[in-house]
Amino acid sequence: MIDLHRIIKKGIRYASILSSILFLFSLHGMAKPDGEKGKGDIKGMVIDAATKEGVPFASVGLYIESGKVVAGVITDEEGRFRFKGIEFQEYYVEISSVGYTKKTLSKIFPSAENPSIDLGTILVERDVKELEEVEITAEKPPIEYQIDKKIVNVDQQITGKSGTAVDILMNVPSVTVDIDGSVALRGSTGFMVLIDGRPTILESSEALQQIPANSIENIEIITNPSAKYVPDGTAGIINIVTKKDKKEGFNGIANANIGIDRKYGGDLLLNLRKKKWNYFVGGDFNRRYFPGHTEGERITIDSDTFFTRYSGETYSDRFFWNFRGGIAFNPSPKDGFNLEFNYGYRERSRQSDLDYEEGSTAIDTLNRYRSVNEHHFDMDFWSVNFNYIHEFAKNHTLSLQISSRNRDIREYSVNFLADLDGSITSGQRNTEDGPANVFQTDLQYSLPIGLKGKFETGYQSRIGKSTDDTKLYEYDTLLGDYVYNEEFSNYTEYDRDIHALYALFGDQKGRFGYQLGLRGEYTYRTINSSVSSDEFYIDRFDYFPSGHLSINLENDQQIMASYSRRIERPRSWWLEPFITVVDAFNVRQGNPNLLPEYVNSFELNYRKGFGKNFLSAELYYRITNNKVERVQEVYEENIMKTLPENVGRDYFFGTELALNIGIRKWWKADMSANIFHYIVEGVLQDEPFYQESLNWNSRMNNNFIIKKDARVQVSTRYVSATATAQGTREGFWGIDAALAQDFLKKKFTATLQLQNIFETERRETISEGSDFRNYNLDYRYGPIVILTVTYRFNQTEQKKRNRGRSSGGSIPDDDF
Secondary structure, three states, X not given: OOOHHHHHHHHHHHHHHHHHHHHHHHHOOXXXXXXXXXEEEEEEEEEEOOOOOEOOOOEEEEEOOOOOEEEEEEOOOOOEEEEEEEEEOOEEEEEEOOOEOOEXXXXXXXXXXXXXXXXXXXXXOEOEEEEOOEEEEOOOOOEEEOOOOEEEEHHHXXXXXXXXXXXXXXXXXXXXXXXXXXXXXXXXXXXXXXXXXXXXXXXXXXXXXXXXXXXXXXXXXXXXXXXXXXXXXXXXXXXXXXXXXXXXXXXXXXXXXXXXXXXXXXXXXXXXEEOOXXXXXXXXXXEEEEEEEEEEXXXXXXXXXXXXXXXXXXXXXXXXXXXXXXXXXXXXXXXXXXXXXXXXXXXXXXXXXXXXXXXXXXEEEEEEEEEEEEEXXXXXEEEEEEEEEEEEEOOEEEEEEEEEEEEEEEEEEEEEEXXXXXXXXXXXXXXXXXXXXXXXXXXXXXXXXXXOEEEEEEEEEEEEXXXXXXEEEEEEOOOOEEEEEEEEEEEEEEEEEEEEEEEEEEEEEOOEEEEEEEEEEEEEEXXXXXXXXXXXXXXXXXXXXXXXXEEEEOOOEEEEEEEEEEEEOOOHHHHOOOXXXXXXXXXXXXXXXXXXXXXXXXXXXXXXXXXXXXXXXXXXXXXEEEEEEEEEEEEEOOEEEEEEEEEEEEEEEEEEEEEEEEEEOOEEEEEEEEEEEEEEEXXXXXXXXXXXXXXXXXXXXXXXXXXXXXXXXXXXXXXXXXXXXXXXXXXXXXXXXXXXXXXXXXXXXXXXXXXOOOOOOEEEEEEEEOOEEEEEEEEEOOOEEEEEEEEEEOOOOOOOOOHHHHHOOOOOXXXX
């Protein structure tokens, strides 16, 4: 069993070390200066001189004439700051933020006659420097580390420019991606994907593989969200903020890409903003073809020991297109309407041509044959979203969002075994079809209380329905064709309704901020299947509390502690109460009695700015109850069955460090490392088990400015091995590089990308039980080479966004 005493001792020791470091950082400048006793205050608002928008998270320092630091604060989301309870004497203020020139305001003198000083609007200029012949314009860093989330600025991630959101996430902290594009957030595949703050009907990894990188403004990674947000996803939220609604007048951007091995694509985004109206329309298409290799061995033990070895080529082909558009209307400064639509198509196919040999310890001869597999998946999906927001007063709002999301899946797989002379000896053909739809309503109310307090409450409903029609056809050697098998053919209906209420209250008192939240959800779910007369249902109420505490220290330092409870609901096909034949060697079965995973997540975050550089450090501890594992067991001789089971608990205890630094004027780097101790324990096939591993992954993104309007980016990453309930998954490393060159005053940009340069990205797994052992290795051929060309027209400075934009985009920050 797990040694909780040992884990707690480790946690106390690590927390003590971090607390000591934070205390040493905060000592400098905490003392109050001598001056006339009094209680004055100074406030102001920092504004971008070009866009006229507030500058969030800028560092504001308060000094006396000697240069001694009196206090330091961070501006809020709108650029506001305030110093309270200061002595009556003369001060000066320094304002600094990444990408802006430093601003100094002097001769500020609160007194008994004038205790409150309002500096009003303070304009700060973008920072532009010259280095020999190289023109360097201030840009957003590739990754911004805010106290409660990470923001990936996609335009700065040129190594993933031609790909999808998955290609961007390969080189960002907290995230790992395997060779099939499956994403894990801090070691867990249980996370929620939002697009412009709204859920998607697609599975998380599918959604990320569908969205072109060129259509994304930024990606927000929130590992401990508040009770305001949908609690699905044990590891947190990945929010995709798409490009739209940004420029005045008519403007747009177009991209086209082409690469080796049948890779090509393109996208277009057009926007028209005029007075109270804004229109946008966009489209994209992409094809990605990946040749690769697989090999492995399977051993099963019964009265004898049987083995099967295989090796051969694999091919993965993906194609998708998408069309979207929207209208925003602002009839008054306090009202905004927004209507958006999206329609797309996704197609994915996998093929393999493998050579097999099988035998047993009792027989000297080997049976050799060929196995050909083809799996095809295609899907139409569409959604409509409506939003209305009314502002009674500043930050006092009422909003209504209604959305309908739909998909229709068609899937089939074909597998046959053939003698070495090509004669088919057996085969299966599986088909699986089914539509799904979700209708969602969100009603949200926000009320400011006092200077910085805020109360929020809301109601949300999600009404979902899906069907699944599965058919199996087996090859008849006499007929030379596939014949329908009713025994393994099934029809399933899946209905789920979720209704939720939430409330939050937060406030800021001097350096300290806090937020407390509670969300209650009622779930009613039914499953009906043609293979069973029983109706499997859930009638359950859940609660999801959250808490956040923040402290702003001197010298651009912040600390935040947070807690949240979240849920990972089983996927629909994990609940199917029947056996589905996958191929000649594998079957799968669902579990309608599968319980959802519940997670309790704790975090302690620290952020320190050093001018334009910064350090981020995080401690996290996560406990998952009802841990779900896809368990393997012997079904028949040389045939394995996979089914999901609640096996027990798992524990993550780790730290994540990130540093963004300018090494030279022409060389900037952001580095991160995630180290965690992983434990999974429970009961598997009536036997207790315990597995643990020390896991780590690291990344380093290097950005080099090599000449005027040209830059190079080199990204490296390593993912260590990790334990699973039945074995291990080995580690891997990879290197990507890209060269970007601007032309015609940045109207054109050409980007050459190289991914998986040394063909080192692979998936290698071992799973074993009392009567079996499986080994598998998969990898794709590299390097992947793609050229992307970008054209921009009528790209003017960004103007202040209107009220209608608030229907989508970035998830609003909570006030802590």
